[in-house]
Amino acid sequence: VSKGEDELVGHYGYGAVPTAQQIEGWSIAVQPDGTGLPPGHGSVSQGADIFASQCAACHGTFGEGEGRYPKLASDSKLTDEHPVKAVGNFWPYATTVWDYINRAMPFPAPHSLSPDEVYAVTAYVLNLNNLVGDDFVADRTTLPKVVMPNRFGFILRDPRPDTHDVACMSDCRKPSDIHITSSAEHVGLTPRTTGPLDEMEPK
Amino acid sequence: VSKGEDELVGHYGYGAVPTAQQIEGWSIAVQPDGTGLPPGHGSVSQGADIFASQCAACHGTFGEGEGRYPKLASDSKLTDEHPVKAVGNFWPYATTVWDYINRAMPFPAPHSLSPDEVYAVTAYVLNLNNLVGDDFVADRTTLPKVVMPNRFGFILRDPRPDTHDVACMSDCRKPSDIHITSSAEHVGLTPRTTGPLDEMEPK
């Protein structure tokens, strides 16, 4: 490993110095303020087309989710007994939608969309969630400005320990207070996958 | 696990009590005083026949060893530069010859000889080593009495530590005293077995 001047080399001197182009090429992470978003743009209607051909098979034409694949749109309340969490009601930043689609979608061919295409499907997904209008065009300027309903729905400082169990050793509970609130015995959800698992479940 | 009376059961009570027949059946270990030797007997000449058919392919007709298989007879001195150690010049007890042949030989079908057969080949191997005469008959009485030349050739108490290196840290040796007494570089014995092993040896 040969390097330029001495101050450019660390104590060990192993490895190489990546070129600016190399760093740029892998720096795909986007931040809430838009840092990391590339040039380009895409509209809701462009996104609708791409989504129909590349995304809808799993996520449904309107983001409703096929089978067990994730729903991309939801307006259920987060206080519901079984909230459906999706971009509209849960995600704090629109930039994260761009970042995630860009790096991980479409699922079978991740990171295969052009920046314009990612802008377009991001616009479409935001529109599905009623977060932007039908004429919205996503780009590095507009995306960070999208108002996300759950922006302040996160506690960013770990409040634990929030439980305060004590290491009681005897007479810790009144026997009559203890009853079984639920049991997996008859739930019938335990998969066997393959080969014997236990002696409890039917083979 | 149900057991008889209480004093017959240990603290945990797991497992079973082997029957006398079970214990007897697996108690194959023989001691120098002959303890463990079963009834039966075999002569040198009977042994010669069995040996020829079941042992000689590996050990040679006269115990000289085919290929890299062990020689069963040797009269080389144990102080020789390259002593050949075998029953006659090394083994301390004739009972061990019986024990080992009985449990482990013939190599491809271990523990397949009858006691009489083991007595016979043991007699033959001892005879090959000139430890008994041609008319010797091995049995539980005669075997422990065979005089083995190396009977007292073993130190049974570990004399280590017998080296006394010290954790010297500097000027431990005169540089001129250090020279290479041997090197594996050109010995050419390092096998590759399969796949690349290193970058030293020819592939």
Next chain:
Amino acid sequence: LGAAAARAAAQPDAPPAAPPADPDWSRSLGPGVDDRPYGQPSHFEKDVIRRNVPWLTAGTQSSVSFTPLQHQDGIITANGLFFERYHAGRPTVDPAQHRLMIHGMVDRPLLLDIEDLRRFPSESRIHFIECPANGGMEWRGAQLNSLQFTHGMIGCAEWTGVRLSTLFGETGIKPGAAWVLAEGADGAHMDRSIPLAKCLDDCMVIYGQNGEALRPEQGYPMRLLVPGWQGNINVKWLRRLQIGTQPWFTREETAQYTESMPDGMARAFTWAIYAKSVVTFPCPERPMKGAGLYEIRGLAWSGNGRISRVDISTDGGITWRPATLQPPVLSKALTRFTAEWRWDGKPAMVQSRAVDETGFVQPTIAQLRAIRGTSPIYNNNSIQTWQVKADGSVFNVQLS
């Protein structure tokens, strides 16, 4: 030979290999030392495998498989049985082509291949890695009747690699830097934000696992190790570390791996695994076989340090007694515990309760639910109750 053997019952159920028989394998030669240059478990252990829960995910490529803890005898998880969690399947990474790039707020950006990484000063440490979704299916109630499925998203190994403090010493860190983004080379390009302070404290880039190269399932050829923190942040197939001032708020740390509270707020950045334990015998897969003396066995762990004690209850938490901790008791590692139990053959409720060196006591599921409700998915470190019935069968239950 005493009266015991003489009086012993004949053993009509003794198999053909029991004494005095000499079984086949004692009367023949097995394969030689060239038969298996890389060894395998006995085929009699063919059911000791990782298993997945098909109904849990849309497919198996963003999914999880579970370690068979009911068969793990010690604190080390066998490499072949270490749980898997993928977001885009298991990538087959060519180590010669793979690179780790360190850049951002550094003085000297760095590009390392696996040979470069292996040259740096190295450390080996035994640590667990647990997915925070372990037990996630149990928040609303007992669902899966299996230790493997309730607790198997965990493994513990001896990891070898390089401290991030060593690598960041090499690159230099610019003033003001506070966060690090770690990114994988898998199809998900999985990424997470980690405080720089944690990175400098005890994080490592790992290339060795239990005496051999890191397994593909665990991130071959290199992964991040963030001791004691949720599995997802221990980014596998690590290709990039970017140093910055703020977290990135990636999908995995906002939409996922956050816990929804009853008031609709969600906790994020809840990285540490709090003290937890589970009884591995008895368990649904390993029931009791008749009244008598048994050894209760289990595993305890904490992402906040060493386990300092584990208590056992067999009456559903009315009375407890201390279990024996098996040395070595290592920080942020599985710790094995045992306790003798004379089972009278009556119904019982077996529990274990871990306490770590911070004094934190493992909570009940009722205590957790009182505060966090039923929707958190993650960070269920509750006391597990195994219901033992009179016939010895064992069920996963939850108590009031």
Next chain:
Amino acid sequence: LGAAAARAAAQPDAPPAAPPADPDWSRSLGPGVDDRPYGQPSHFEKDVIRRNVPWLTAGTQSSVSFTPLQHQDGIITANGLFFERYHAGRPTVDPAQHRLMIHGMVDRPLLLDIEDLRRFPSESRIHFIECPANGGMEWRGAQLNSLQFTHGMIGCAEWTGVRLSTLFGETGIKPGAAWVLAEGADGAHMDRSIPLAKCLDDCMVIYGQNGEALRPEQGYPMRLLVPGWQGNINVKWLRRLQIGTQPWFTREETAQYTESMPDGMARAFTWAIYAKSVVTFPCPERPMKGAGLYEIRGLAWSGNGRISRVDISTDGGITWRPATLQPPVLSKALTRFTAEWRWDGKPAMVQSRAVDETGFVQPTIAQLRAIRGTSPIYNNNSIQTWQVKADGSVFNVQLS
């Protein structure tokens, strides 16, 4: 992005997957969690295997294969790579049919199947097992140019099982008992005599190895563990323990595993592995790549307790400096050590020297030979010298 990257040389040898490229495995899905219920190493590691020395033995069924220590990163040996030593090949034992019989001078003889054994109070411990013939080919001179072949008859694992003191407590031991015969269920019916005191001190019957069932190569379903003592006495596929008053003088403890001294006498019952160490990098398989800063790495062990220090020399033993010991430093276990070395590119002689808690200092081969000659075969615990040439290549040599 600073001057460093801007001025960095273009990297003409960068492989197709280096940044800014996105390799195949980052643009596709890998196999899912149901693909390998039992995992395997990456196929790029296919040359990290056990190897044997064909010319050493008549065949491979009474022979040995060697652990690739040059690729072992920590103190745990991967189960798939743990060295093998067979006297009749690797038997395929059906655990349901296998029995362990304990008898002789006991109050209550006992017959245990694997389920019975697993019920007893259990312990897990990390210990090495070394064949005393490890390095045996080097008594007369440097022969094999390979760390794997000079030192690979060793492995270290977390073993789980039952203490012999527990089992003998169950059977009771009659007054006057002093020796125990251990016998295997393999074709060799391999047997060895062990002092009862050692059995009661720390021996165990093992069924677990590194988190899974004991491997067939190591004695499945059960083996004896005699911590710190020569490998051969750790009888595999254990079927019988007989308690008596005298040793049995079996073939393996008279004709074999005894050391011939220059005066023709042979040492027997030399069970303990004395303190030993070896540098695992550099070594013949892992040469140096140009002058610069390196980390010397190695493993040290003692059958008599903990390693207390390891010193390193790069000048053939003229000057030494202490290496860093990697925690945990466990009794009768491999201990990892490291030391920084700035290599000037000149010829060097690299050595390590272990000291254990008894104060015993690992000897040179010259010191050993001065007392024991060249015929002992066993118990070669000498300091290994690796000759480093100017081109970085490394050779196994012996010094005056």
